[in-house]
Amino acid sequence: xxxxxxxxxxxxxxxxxxxxxxxxxxxxxxxxxxxxxxxxxxxxxxxxxxxxxxxxxxxxxxxxxxxxxxxxxxxxxxxxxxxxxxxxxxxxxxxxxxxxxxxxxxxxxxxxxxxxxxxxxxxxxxxxxxxxxxxxxxxxxxxxxxxxxxxxxxxxxxxxxxxxxxxxxxxxxxxxxxxxxxxxxxxxxxxxxxxxxxxxxxxxxxxxxxxxxxxxxxxxxxxxxxxxxxxxxxxxxxxxxxxxxxxxxxxxxxxxxxxxxxxxxxxxxxxxxxxxxxxxxxxxxxxxxxxxxxxxxxxxxxxxxxxxxxxxxxxxxxxxxxxxxxxxxxxxxxxxxxxxxxxxxxxxxxxxxxxxxxxxxxxxxxxxxxxxxxxxxxxxxxxxxxxxxxxxxxxxxxxxxxxxxxxxxxxxxxxxxxxxxxxxxxxxxxxxxxxxxxxxxxxxxxxxxxxxxxxxxxxxxxxxxxxxxxxxxxxxxxxxxxxxxxxxxxxxxxxxxxxxxxxxxxxxxxxxxxxxxxxxxxxxxxxxxxxxxxxxxxxxxxxxxxxxxxxxxxxxxxxxxxxxxxxxxxxxxxxxxxxx
Amino acid sequence: xxxxxxxxxxxxxxxxxxxxxxxxxxxxxxxxxxxxxxxxxxxxxxxxxxxxxxxxxxxxxxxxxxxxxxxxxxxxxxxxxxxxxxxxxxxxxxxxxxxxxxxxxxxxxxxxxxxxxxxxxxxxxxxxxxxxxxxxxxxxxxxxxxxxxxxxxxxxxxxxxxxxxxxxxxxxxxxxxxxxxxxxxxxxxxxxxxxxxxxxxxxxxxxxxxxxxxxxxxxxxx
Numbered sequence: 001x002x003x004x005x006x007x008x009x010x011x012x013x014x015x016x017x018x019x020x021x022x023x024x025x026x027x028x029x030x031x032x033x034x035x036x037x038x039x040x041x042x043x044x045x046x047x048x049x050x051x052x053x054x055x056x057x058x059x060x061x062x063x064x065x066x067x068x069x070x071x072x073x074x075x076x077x078x079x080x081x082x083x084x085x086x087x088x089x090x091x092x093x094x095x096x097x098x099x100x101x102x103x104x105x106x107x108x109x110x111x112x113x114x115x116x117x118x119x120x121x122x123x124x125x126x127x128x129x130x131x132x133x134x135x136x137x138x139x140x141x142x143x144x145x146x147x148x149x150x151x152x153x154x155x156x157x158x159x160x161x162x163x164x165x166x167x168x169x170x171x172x173x174x175x176x177x178x179x180x181x182x183x184x185x186x187x188x189x190x191x192x193x194x195x196x197x198x199x200x201x202x203x204x205x206x207x208x209x210x211x212x213x214x215x216x217x218x219x220x221x222x223x224x225x226x227x228x229x230x231x232x233x234x235x236x237x238x239x240x241x242x243x244x245x246x247x248x249x250x251x252x253x254x255x256x257x258x259x260x261x262x263x264x265x266x267x268x269x270x271x272x273x274x275x276x277x278x279x280x281x282x283x284x285x286x287x288x289x290x291x292x293x294x295x296x297x298x299x300x301x302x303x304x305x306x307x308x309x310x311x312x313x314x315x316x317x318x319x320x321x322x323x324x325x326x327x328x329x330x331x332x333x334x335x336x337x338x339x340x341x342x343x344x345x346x347x348x349x350x351x352x353x354x355x356x357x358x359x360x361x362x363x364x365x366x367x368x369x370x371x372x373x374x375x376x377x378x379x380x381x382x383x384x385x386x387x388x389x390x391x392x393x394x395x396x397x398x399x400x401x402x403x404x405x406x407x408x409x410x411x412x413x414x415x416x417x418x419x420x421x422x423x424x425x426x427x428x429x430x431x432x433x434x435x436x437x438x439x440x441x442x443x444x445x446x447x448x449x450x451x452x453x454x455x456x457x458x459x460x461x462x463x464x465x466x467x468x469x470x471x472x473x474x475x476x477x478x479x480x481x482x483x484x485x486x487x488x489x490x491x492x493x494x495x496x497x498x499x500x501x502x503x504x505x506x507x508x509x510x511x512x513x514x515x516x517x518x519x520x521x522x523x524x525x526x527x528x529x530x531x532x533x534x535x536x537x538x539x540x541x542x543x544x545x546x547x548x549x550x551x552x553x554x555x556x557x558x559x560x561x562x563x564x565x566x567x568x569x570x571x572x573x574x575x576x577x578x579x580x
Numbered sequence: 581x582x583x584x585x586x587x588x589x590x591x592x593x594x595x596x597x598x599x600x601x602x603x604x605x606x607x608x609x610x611x612x613x614x615x616x617x618x619x620x621x622x623x624x625x626x627x628x629x630x631x632x633x634x635x636x637x638x639x640x641x642x643x644x645x646x647x648x649x650x651x652x653x654x655x656x657x658x659x660x661x662x663x664x665x666x667x668x669x670x671x672x673x674x675x676x677x678x679x680x681x682x683x684x685x686x687x688x689x690x691x692x693x694x695x696x697x698x699x700x701x702x703x704x705x706x707x708x709x710x711x712x713x714x715x716x717x718x719x720x721x722x723x724x725x726x727x728x729x730x731x732x733x734x735x736x737x738x739x740x741x742x743x744x745x746x747x748x749x750x751x752x753x754x755x756x757x758x759x760x761x762x763x764x765x766x767x768x769x770x771x772x773x774x775x776x777x778x779x780x781x782x783x784x785x786x787x788x789x790x791x792x793x794x795x796x797x798x799x800x801x802x
Contacts, residue, residue: 130627176638183634188627214638222645226741233730235737236659237649259652263645 040132041536045139046118047428050421052146053110056101057414058502059150061495063098067091068488089157096164097153102410103271104171105146110417111278112213113142113178116206118428120182122527123200125191125544127537130184134177141174165228172221175213182210191526193546198565200525200550201288201295204302205281209274212309216270223263266313272409273312279372279416280305280347286369286419287354289523290361292561294551296353300346307343311336315387337387344380348373364438368419371446372412378450379408382457400460407453418442418501426520430532431512434504441500448494455483522562525550529566625775632779636786639749643790646745647797650738654801661733665799666722672715673795679708680788683781690777699761702777705784706757709750716747742794750787756780 036044066078070091121129129135148167152160186207190199199207226237238260288295295301315337351373360366382404426432462480519528526544527534544566552563563572654660686701720743723729723736730740760780765773 130631180631180634180638184627184631187630188624214634215641218638218641219645222642222649225745226646226649229730229737229741235730235741236734237653237737237741259649259656262652263649266645 038136040128040136042117042121042129042132042135043428043534043538045135046114046116048139049109049114049117049142052143053106053114053417054505056105056109056146058498060098060101060106061498063094063101065491065495067094067098068491072485072488093153093157093160097149100149100164100168101146103275104149104168105142106417107275107409107413108175108271109142111275111282111413111420112182112206112209113139115202115282115417115420115424116182116278117178119424119527120185120203120206121189122530122534122538123203123525124186124189124194125526125539125546126185126189127539128189129181130189131177131181135181138174138177138181141170141177145171145174162228162231165224165231169221169224169228172217172224175217176221179210179213179217182206183214186210191544191546194526194565195546197299198546198549200281201284201298201301201305202278202281202525205277205279205284205305208305208309209277212270212277212312213274215313216267216274219263220267223260223267227260269315270312272405273308275409275413277305277308279413280308282416282420283369283372284347284351284354285525286365286423287351287373288551288553289423289521290363290366290369291354291358292361292553293354293358294549294553296350296356297346298350298549298551301350304343304346304350307346308340311340311343315340334387338384340387341380341384344376348377363422364433364435364442365419365422367439367442368415368422371442372415372419374446375407375412375415375449378454379404379406379412383408398460399456403453403456403460406456407449411449411453423521424527425508425512426515427527427532427534429509429512430515431508432515432520433508433512437500437504441497441504444497444500445494448490448497451490452487452494455487459483459487519564522560524552524562524564526565529564625771628771628775628779629782632782636783639786640790643742643745643794646738646742647794650742650797650801653734653738659733660735663723663728663735663739663798664726665739665795666719668715668719668722669795672712672719673791675708675715676712676788676791679705679712680785682708683784687774687777687781690774698777702757702761706754706761709754709757709784713747713750713754716743719743739798742798746787746791746794750791753780753784753787756783 036048039045069076070078117129117135121127145167148163148170152164152167154160155163186199186203226235229235230237230239284295284301315333382400386401386404422433422438459480515532518531520532521528526546529544530538530540545568546565547568548563548565550565552565554561555563558572682701683705686698686705689695689697689701720740723739728736728739730737757780760773760776763776765771765776771779
């Protein structure tokens with residue numbers, strides 16, 4: 001705890017003295033607007049993203065609740081569904097809005113733009129992102145796309161779809177700006193001594209993810225531009241109507257809608273890894289810190305992260321097995337999709353290897369990291385069924401897919417985000433989240449999500465969604481109905497358990513236990529070398545210098561069980577002597 | 581927390597150090613650590629070069645998505661009626677290629693510290709860029725006069741979307757050229773004139789090459 005803090009004590013006062021200096025990129029600003037709304041400071045922007053994600057996740061959860069209740073008790077009067085005429089259109093719109101909010105504004109924005117903006121500069125020893133103005137622009141574009149997506153739900157369907165596409169295009173542009181900022185910051189703004197092998201794995205993950213985002217969001221942007229011009233200017237890029245009218249004319253017309261599918265899935269399958277990559281980084285970081293051990297095979301983990309990014313590009317065809325593609329392509333895509341198992345296995349083995357024989361600190365952050373591993377494994381296993389084109393034909397159904405991707409992408413990523421929040425809360429706010437309440441929240445949520453999403457797989461295998469009443473399979477449908485009710489009850493409990501988190505979060509923000517130390521978790525990376533919350537210019541007057549790798553835990557012959565990155569070799573020796 | 585007694589010891593060590601911590605042993609992958617930061621904590625201008633390089637990759641990806649859609653769509657349906665490219669496009673292309681040459685001449689003047697020569701040639705480049713954009717509008721008007729609209733058929737849709745998307749990106753390039761031309765570059769700015777000129781030139785040459793690629797695609801792919 002103290003090793004990290006030692007060098008900072010003089011800095012606090014100096015940082016204040018120097019705060020009016022024009023040399024520092026972010027001099028403290030006064031006024032609510034300049035401090036929070038239009039601030040170009042990476043910490044303010046990161047926090048803004050997290051607030052936006054927090055709001056979106058609760059909105060999205062409320063929608064999933066409405067949908068589940070409507071599925072099981074269709075007669076119940078529900079806000080947003082019943083008040084709009086209770087039509088299938090409204091249900092579809094609700095599902096779209098739920099998905100858009102969760103995928104874009106929570107899973108894409110929170111781990112990358114939220115935590116990344118706040119901690120990437122701090123972890124690499126930079127004072128700012130490379131292009132602060134672009135950064136604040138990207139944030140407000142994201143807010144605009146959030147408002148657009150939500151607004152699209154409230155207006156008429158045809159206009160709503162157009163508004164939704166515009167919002168997605170704006171989100172793409174914002175993500176591209178973000179990705180550019182992240183990669184340039186990582187490449188050019190690292191502190192003296194912060195060489196690539198010394199980068200924390202969180203930074204590696206953000207960096208690889210930024211490169212991936214930069215490539216795939218361009219594709220979605222291009223597709224959105226074409227789709228928009230189809231809707232607004234009557235162009236002929238994706239003539240769906242033409243397709244339906246000419247379907248029998250021949251195979252040629254068949255390729256037309258698959259063009260949109262290809263563009264969309266090229267983005268969307270890689271988007272899964274855009275959501276997951278930062279989570280891999282966060283979880284690896286948490287597992288090492290709370291196992292008090294170096295990351296097992298750290299370099300291999302970096303390669304595995306690169307592998308996830310690379311393979312993520314090549315598997316879009318996996319979603320198009322049923323679209324009448326070339327008969328050889330499913331085999332190729334199956335092999336490519338299955339090969340994603342290799343980096344995933346490497347990551348899993350590294351986590352287990354790090355945990356092996358470790359003195360694990362089971363705090364809430366670590367529990368969420370372990371929960372992530374469990375969910376990632378269970379959800380990933382059902383992915384093997386979907387990656388095989390022959391098995392997919394049997395397994396594919398709405399419920400199986402929904403169970404699979406919610407477990408592996410939605411909930412697992414949320415666990416990583418929550419773990420990171422519990423870990424970094426003391427750094428961001430100078431207070432810590434309540435541990436007993438956090439653990440209670442974890443266990444209810446952990447049990448809850450398994451109760452919700454595992455039965456969905458069974459429903460999918462029963463092909464419940466394809467059975468109509470009165471068919472010979474009606475008995476199967478009856479069993480399916482019981483499972484559906486069970487899922488809905490489980491989701492009700494799980495969503496209400498999130499109230500525990502909300503209470504914990506808001507209460508801790510103002511009344512939580514104060515964490516005076518810089519290095520509350522006895523962690524090694526640079527963000528723990530500065531006061532909590534960090535000063536406006538992050539590192540005070542002198543630039544940080546890095547002397548070692550990011551995971552030097554339990555180093556032999558050192559008194560403390562961790563050696564921070566900014567500690568010079570001679571300082572470590574003295575610390576050992578004083579400890580003895 | 582354990583080890584709390586270590587604080588004073590380490591502080592003393594830091595004060596003893598006087599000149600600050602000694603440089604760390606190199607991690608092996610980059611020798612330019614010292615260049616990365618300028619005194620005063622301001623990041624080095626390297627970020628502009630990296631930024632433009634990565635931005636170019638991203639823009640290239642955007643146009644590759646459109647180009648692959650063009651090729652797939654062309655072979656996928658019977659409603660494809662090729663667009664006869666207006667002759668003014670070839671003049672526009674020449675103007676754009678010429679602008680790349682004047683841009684390089686301008687940068688050569690700047691490296692000889694001939695600022696007035698630089699500004700003159702830079703203004704010519706900007707003018708040629710504006711001329712290209714006006715020429716593209718003329719090409720659109722000619723097509724409209726022939727009755728070829730955006731909604732006419734897939735080929736015309738692609739023609740308009742390619743030229744429009746490239747035009748918007750090139751307009752950004754013209755904006756960058758104008759910025760370099762009118763902005764006062766003194767020591768307080770984070771970017772120096774040669775850096776700004778070089779970064780703008782990368783983007784401009786890329787836009788030039790991209791147009792030649794798109795024109796070849798439209799011409800050969802019709």
